[in-house]
Amino acid sequence: MKYPKALENLIKELASLPSVGPKTAERYAFYLLRQNEDSLNRFAKSLAELKGNILVCSQCLAISETNPCPICADLKRQREALCIVENIQDLIAIESTGQYQGLYFVLGGLISMIDKVGPESINIKRLENRINKGGIKEMILALNFNLEGETTAIYLNKLFKDNVRITHLAKGLSAGSDLEYADQVTLKNAFKYRNEIK
Amino acid sequence: MKYPKALENLIKELASLPSVGPKTAERYAFYLLRQNEDSLNRFAKSLAELKGNILVCSQCLAISETNPCPICADLKRQREALCIVENIQDLIAIESTGQYQGLYFVLGGLISMIDKVGPESINIKRLENRINKGGIKEMILALNFNLEGETTAIYLNKLFKDNVRITHLAKGLSAGSDLEYADQVTLKNAFKYRNEIK
Numbered sequence: 001m002k003y004p005k006a007l008e009n010l011i012k013e014l015a016s017l018p019s020v021g022p023k024t025a026e027r028y029a030f031y032l033l034r035q036n037e038d039s040l041n042r043f044a045k046s047l048a049e050l051k052g053n054i055l056v057c058s059q060c061l062a063i064s065e066t067n068p069c070p071i072c073a074d075l076k077r078q079r080e081a082l083c084i085v086e087n088i089q090d091l092i093a094i095e096s097t098g099q100y101q102g103l104y105f106v107l108g109g110l111i112s113m114i115d116k117v118g119p120e121s122i123n124i125k126r127l128e129n130r131i132n133k134g135g136i137k138e139m140i141l142a143l144n145f146n147l148e149g150e151t152t153a154i155y156l157n158k159l160f161k162d163n164v165r166i167t168h169l170a171k172g173l174s175a176g177s178d179l180e181y182a183d184q185v186t187l188k189n190a191f192k193y194r195n196e197i198k
Numbered sequence: 199m200k201y202p203k204a205l206e207n208l209i210k211e212l213a214s215l216p217s218v219g220p221k222t223a224e225r226y227a228f229y230l231l232r233q234n235e236d237s238l239n240r241f242a243k244s245l246a247e248l249k250g251n252i253l254v255c256s257q258c259l260a261i262s263e264t265n266p267c268p269i270c271a272d273l274k275r276q277r278e279a280l281c282i283v284e285n286i287q288d289l290i291a292i293e294s295t296g297q298y299q300g301l302y303f304v305l306g307g308l309i310s311m312i313d314k315v316g317p318e319s320i321n322i323k324r325l326e327n328r329i330n331k332g333g334i335k336e337m338i339l340a341l342n343f344n345l346e347g348e349t350t351a352i353y354l355n356k357l358f359k360d361n362v363r364i365t366h367l368a369k370g371l372s373a374g375s376d377l378e379y380a381d382q383v384t385l386k387n388a389f390k391y392r393n394e395i396k
Contacts, residue, residue, distance in 0.1 A: 003290065004263040006251035007246040016237075017226045026287065028215045029248075039214075044242040050227075051235050053204035063231070065202040089224065092201065094372070134204040172367050 061106040062088050078102045080137040086110055110148035141168040259304040260286050276300040278335040308346035339366040
C-alpha cells in the first residue's frame with residue numbers, strides 16, 4: 001500500500017523545494033491535509049498567480065508589481081547614488097534600515113569561480129548601459145562579504161572606477177559581537193578600519 | 199519597499215507550514231519564482247485537488263483513494279489479526295517491511311496527558327465497535343515507544359484484554375546500535391527480553 005495518489009503528487013511537489021527531503025515533504029503534506037478546502041485553494045491560488053503579477057523593473061532589474069518599481073519612480077530619491085545589490089532580498093534589507101535614499105541596481109547573482117558564474121551570466125552589461133547613460137556619481141557596492149561578493153566587487157571596481165566613485169560597505173564587528181568569538185578576518189578589518197569615537 | 203503582493207501572499211502561505219519561519223518561506227518562494235508557469239500550476243493543482251481525491255476507509259480509518267482501502271478489501275490478508283497504528287505513516291512503514299499480512303486500524307492519535315488528548319479524542323470508540331463485530335483474535339499494538347504510546351497501550355490492554363489476545367512490538371536494540379551509546383531503557387529491555395540464538 002502507498003499513499004493515495006493525490007497525496008503522493010503533493011509530496012512530490014513539496015519535495016522539490018530547496019533543502020526539503022521526502023520526510024519533510026510528507027510532514028508538510030499531512031499538515032496541509034488537515035487544513036480546510038478554502039485554505040488549500042488560497043495556497044493554490046497564490047502559486048498559480050505568482051508569475052502573472054510580478055514584473056521586473058527595467059531600470060533597477062528588481063522584481064516589482066509595477067515597471068518602473070516604486071523606488072525608481074520616486075522622484076524624491078537621490079538619483080546620483082546607485083547601490084549595487086545581488087538580489088531583491090538584499091535590497092529590501094537595506095531599505096528596511098531607512099539609511100539610504102538613493103537608487104538601486106540588482107545584479108541577479110555574483111561572480112563565482114566555483115559555480116562557474118562569469119560576469120556575462122549576471123546583469124553587468126545592463127549595469128554598464130545604466131552607467132553610460134550618465135547621472136550616477138557614486139556606486140555603492142552592497143555585496144556579501146564572502147569570496148563571491150569580493151570577487152564581484154573587484155571586477156566592478158576595475159570596470160567602473162574611471163567613471164564613478166566606487167565605495168563598499170564598512171567592514172568590522174557586527175552588532176552584538178563578542179571579541180572572543182569574532183573570526184580573524186573580521187577582527188583584522190575591525191582594527192584596520194578603526195575610527196574616532198564621535 | 200516591500201515584496202510584490204503576489205510574492206508576499208505566497209510567502210505567507212508557505213510560512214504556515216509546520217516549522218517553516220518567514221526566512222525559510224522566503225527561500226521557498228524565491229525558488230518557486232524561478233520555476234516556470236507549468237510547474238507552479240502543477241503544484242497549485244496538487245494542492246487544490248488534495249482533499250477531493252482522498253477518502254477515509256470506513257473499516258480501518260486510513261486515508262485512501264478507495265473505500266474500503268486496498269488492504270481491507272484484500273481477501274488474501276489474514277483477517278484475524280488487527281494491527282493498531284497511530285497514523286497512516288506508521289501503517290505504510292509496517293507495510294514496507296512485508297512482514298505483516300493482517301489488517302490495520304488507525305487510531306488517529308495517542309492518549310497524551312500533556313497535550314490533553316483523552317481516549318475520547320481518538321478512534322477508540324470505533325475500535326470497540328470493530329472488535330465487538332467479532333472475528334479479530336489478535337490485536338498487535340504497533341505504537342511509538344514513548345510516554346504517549348505506552349499510555350495508549352496500557353489503556354487498550356485494559357479495555358480489550360478479556361476479548362482478544364493483545365501483543366505489542368518487541369523492545370530491544372535497534373539495527374546498528376552501539377551498546378556504549380544505547381540508552382538505559384533500551385538496554386534494560388534488551389536484557390529483559392533476551393532470547394535464544396536461532
